[in-house]
Amino acid sequence: MTITATQQTELPVDAALRARAGKVIPSGMYGHMNVTLMPAGFPQFYAEGKGNRLWDVDGNEYLDFMCSFGPMISGYANPVVDAAALAQQKRGDALGGPTARMVELAELMVDTVAHADWAMFAKNGTDATSLAVTIARAATGRKKLLKGGTAYHGANAWFNPNPLGSTPEDRANIIDFEFNDLASLEAAAAEAGGDAAAIILSPFRHDAPGSTDQYIVDPAFARGVRALADRIGAVLIMDEVRTGFRLHTGGAWEPLGIEPDLTAFSKAMANGYAISSVVGIDSLRQSAADIFATGSFWYAGAAMAAAIANIGLLTATDTPAQMNRVGQLLRDGLQSQAAAHGFTVFQSGPPAMPFLRFEDDDSLATAAAFTAAAVRRGVLLHPAHNWFLSTAHTEADVAWALERTDDAFAETRTLFG
Incomplete structure (x- = not known):
């Protein structure tokens, strides 16, 4: 069954799987993928x-603006990325040691990321941010x-x-x-007292939970962060797990002329294959070598081959500009529709990672109703987390989605008249 203008209302196969999962998985599901927390x-x-x-498992089709919460950037089942991964998989994945893909990917990361002199690899974003913190503490001897x-x-x-x-x-x-508050950062540094x-921060503010606006970085704040880190001898860690390769x-701060010391990447690196990376400046190379950090699957070759292919696709053209252009079309359409249906909405963050909230909706009840109505019409959104654009999204896709979100706004108005 493909959703067009009609609504899906029942998910019997999904319900049966949830019942089975409830017997063998804590709460049936955990983490940010647990949709019992959703409408x-x-x-x-x-x-x-x-x-x-x-x-979905019931056959319903969705135009996806969540991109698996970020990993999908070049389209699901991208033939170029999948072919690279499969070719390595056929030769072996987790072997007695890393494949040549590890060296090739490290070279690519150093060539691609402006401040990178070296690269390490792991499997997910938490691995990467934890590695970065460990390296910083090893290098500085501070806590x-x-x-x-x-x-x-x-x-x-x-x-x-x-x-x-x-x-x-x-903690x-x-x-x-x-x-974006240098005085607050200065106060935190003073409280640290030389320790x-x-x-550690993200290129722009996209806090969790995501029920508040996203905030683009103030260039003066960014420059101040870099200057403070240099003055107090602290390592500047940029968490690009969510933003990497989209912005x-x-x-992300290269256009500002500001380079961090360490950056954590994951999500979009390999278009859904499990990999993460920490890249860093030369003065932190020895500290990165001195710590003990490893994982049984960190050196597997298939995800590295996928990352090489995916980064090649993303750097062949100005893909961030493409995603921002299409994302702005979505944003403009939603703004116009909301106003036409009597809603005041606020949209924030870069167009490639948009976030929408309703006025006076601290409980997220309106956002929940709107996104649920959109999902029933085949447009996958989220009420409390930023959305994602990919290179697979086109102007025609946005036009298709906006036809359905217009109906979703209308349905939501009947509930919150």
Whole structure:
């Protein structure tokens, strides 16, 4: 069954899988993929992805503006990326040691990312941010981390927004500051008292939970962060797990002329294959070599081959500009539709990673109703997390989506008249 203008209302295969999962998986699902936290109608299980479309296990088709929460950037089942991964898979993936793809990918990362002199690889974003923090502490001999407020930097004991299972000691060396507020950062540095190992932040503010606006970095703040890190001898860590290769292929702050010391990448690196990376400047090379960091699957070749192919696609043309252009079309259309249906909405963040919220909607009830109505019409959105554009999204796709979001706004108006 393909959704056109009609609505899907029941997901019987999905419901049966949820019932089975509830018996063998804690809560049936966990983490950010747990759709019991979402409005009714969101599918939990999917069967297929191709280009910018997903099909759930009940056969419903969706135009996907979540891109698997970021990993999909070149289209699901991209033939170039998949062929590279499959070719390596046929020769072996996790072998007795790394393949030549590891060296090739490290060379590519150094050539692509402006400030990178070396690269290390792991499997997911938490691996990468944890590696970066460990390297910074090893290099400085210090403990404190200066972190931007409620920013999410991974599901480890240091950064997990849910403290359950961690101890106060795990977070005792974190000092928060406000994004885009140099005075707040200066105060955090003063509180660290000479024990600041690193400043860690994202290229722009996209905190978790995502029910507040995203904030593009103030260039003066960015310059101030770099200057403060240099002055106090702290390592500047850029968390590009969510933003990497969508905002700029050489590093998100490169257009500002500002280079971090370490950057963590993951999500979009390999178009859905499991890999992450930390790249860094030459003066941190020895500290990166001295720490012990490893994983049984960190050196596997198939994901590295996929990353090489995917980064090649992304650097062949100005793909961030393409994603921003199409994302702006979506944003403009949604703004016009919301106004026509009597809603005040606020959109923030770069067009390639848009976020929409409704006025006076702290409970997210309106956002939940709108996104659920859109999902029932075949447009996959999220009420509390930023969305993602990919190179597979076109102007025609946006026009198709806007026909359906217009109906979703109309349905939402009947609920919140």
